[in-house]
Amino acid sequence: MPLEGVVPEHWRAAVADDKGRVERIPYELCVLVAPRDAAVRRREIWVVRANRYPEDDLPADFEDNRDVHYAALGQPQDAGEFIAALQGKLRTSLDRFEWAVAEGTTGGVAIVKKHGEPWIRVSPPGEQEEPESLVAIKGEIERRWGTIDLLDILKYAAFDTNFIAEASSVATEEMLSKDVLRRRRLLVVFGLGTNMGIKRVAVTGRHGESEATLRRVRHLFDNRANMRAALRQLVEATFAVRDEMWWGTGPACASESRKFAAWSSNLMTEWHQRYRGPSVMIYWRVERKSVCIYSQMKSCSASEVASMIEGVLRHCTDMVVDRQYTDTHGASIVGFAFAHMLDFKLMPRLKNIGSAKLYRPAAGEDDNWPNLGPVLSTRTID
Template sequence: MLLYGQIGRDRAVMFDLAEKLEFTETSEDRRVLDALAHAMRHRHARGEYITAFDVEGKEVDISFATQNWRKAVIDKTRSGQFVRKHFEVMVFTALAEELRTGDVAVVGSEEYADRSKQLLDWEVVKERLGSYLVEVGLCEEGEEGETAAFDAVSFRRQVQDKLTAAAAAADAGYPDNEGLVIDPETGIPSLKPHRWERQRPSARRLEHEVKARVPERSLMGIVARTAYWVNWWQRFGPASGNEPKLDDPFDGYVITTFVKGTNMGPYEAARHIPGVSGHELAYTANRHFSIVLLNEAIADLVNAHARLDISQAWGDGTTVAADGTHMDTYLDNLLAETSVRYGKPGGIAYHHISDTYVALFTHFIPCGVWEAVYIIEGLLKNSSEVKPTTVHADTQGQSQPVFALAHLLGFDLMPRIRNWKGLTFYRPSKTTEYLHIDALFGESGKNVIDWDLIESQFRQGRGLRTGGGDLLVHAAQAAALGLQEERHLRHLPRGRPRDPHRPAAAVPL
């Protein structure tokens, strides 16, 4: 009854939405959709109970629900009937979960579409497959531009050579490694404690010179100057594509970006920024901003940052770090959950930070989800010119499926390994021995990878046909060669921004 008190207020809206949307199952399991159809047939009922049999006289299957749900829905004193309110809440709760996991799809939707229907046709895949395999390093290109065969033998040889080279490099570099120690008796690795070195005098002098030469900038001034130089503000505008009906679009978009980016809120910001109203800021944020446009503006800033000389001194953009940060949210937010780890409600802002010290992409996800999924998601949705090939993650990146997809998608996954002292290290072959790290692999001849099993599993995977294409190749091309998001064709709003280097501020403060 507590849950119905929350859903009951929106009961009519939820039934109207279920009537207008066309749901379809992505597997052979239709139990939730059949239960939804039964609830729709009795949507106008006002009694406490409804029949438990469908139009064909069969009992509605609610085995998808938990035992506690079934106890609440089925009244033992009334055989063949459901408790209407509990049944409706159970169905809509299960439907939301099925949509979240992808077991139920919405026809015509993008976010909740059937993923199996979004794969490319096999004819299109064959045209792009050769260049893709060469690009990600799964195949080599011949002298005449032809791609070598990607079969079980080549795949086995590739991963075997990769392991052999990595183990040989670790053995050769072990004498020069001052931090890692491998016990010659047990083979257990350990790390020496790192000693902190005091800041060198040259570093202090450099810090002093930087502070003396770099003028102090306000956050609002930085936002205004980057908007003037990069013109990222021109990405925003009405959804219709018409010119914005604002007195000064540059000022409006810069202030709105500052207010929303600092999580201040429009009406709180209006109390501290003269010349603007809370209604104006809220209207601009709701009518002229969207997630798609924000990502386009972020890509413009990342591209401009990558061209700076100082960013190229920090890194080349091939390495990225992925991690999440807890963010406080309102309790009535759709993504808000109470986190056991953080001890308070909110969500996770999952960032991809480049080695050039700029954020490439950010996802906002619920607490408790497996963050490794969004490692690949962030790379695929990164539309900037910076294309990382190595990803460093925390322990949540230690996932076998993500390791496999990382290999197929052509990037190196480098997570922080949990319980790494208890891991089993495998030799490339029974006869392989090492001078310095041999104890790490246990007794000679043991802990050897079964390459024949990998090769046979590869052949079985290629024997399975999905829509006329190989299953393994589909796994790689589903993400890398999938349909790109359509860019919104829209007119850029025109305006004449004021020069932020003039004595008069670019933004009225």
């Protein structure tokens, strides 16, 4: 049995005896671990034309044009230079935090003791009063326009952006007029987007469309490609008409997963261990002014970090995300590493911030942070 490249050195004693005989169970474990490291971590193994690990993701000219790819990432080719720069940033951040703790300007962040152990305490900010100008603006909008129907907003958005036209039918021929098709598609999108359902939309309202006609349009036009194209056109049009004087700038996003109950007979349904029930998980990505730029279905057991990174790289708009807010499940050490390499700030809401440790940039340094000494770890990042 081949041992080189399959069985690690520290496993040899457990796998093979002095006579070279191989134990089956530990050897099978090593065989399973080796492809996992090669395929998932180093991408040395993949399935041709597979959707999960596509061959196109591997740059064919990486070795010949290494400088071009590193320049696109904005990273140096020398590993020592990269590590030195990263250590410098960490030292600067710790110095600033130490100074802020000493001056009491951390905005409610303090280092205290809990059960005899160091603890980072983060006090929640106080409730802010609503500005008088905002109250006046809301009152004037309600006086002028009152309550606007959500279907009317969707209709006006379709007239202004024509995002409904960004669709192609899966049928070979379509005889419907543009006005009829636009009306039916708006009703279908409204029913799906509000979770009202096509049947309820068909039996309510005075639009003259039956459930059968709406379901036909749903099956012919509303696939994932068409919906993503419509979403992109609508979002880009929204960004284009925003006045920076009123809306401000800053391409920041927040991401979160949400559980949707589903029938157990659905092929996409999975059992969620935390929520205890059959469901599907949808991972949302919303920019700072409440516009959804990307959504995807994820496995109930998969880490949210991968979904977070995929949304940053493959969202369907021209927006360049520079800050990414997420919860504890959407952040990890690997997630912070990719965020640094891809040049965006990962800013999670850490549930266990109290027991977190601050790492020194390198081992062996003097303890020159008097206010942070108890919570600093001697672990190196080399």
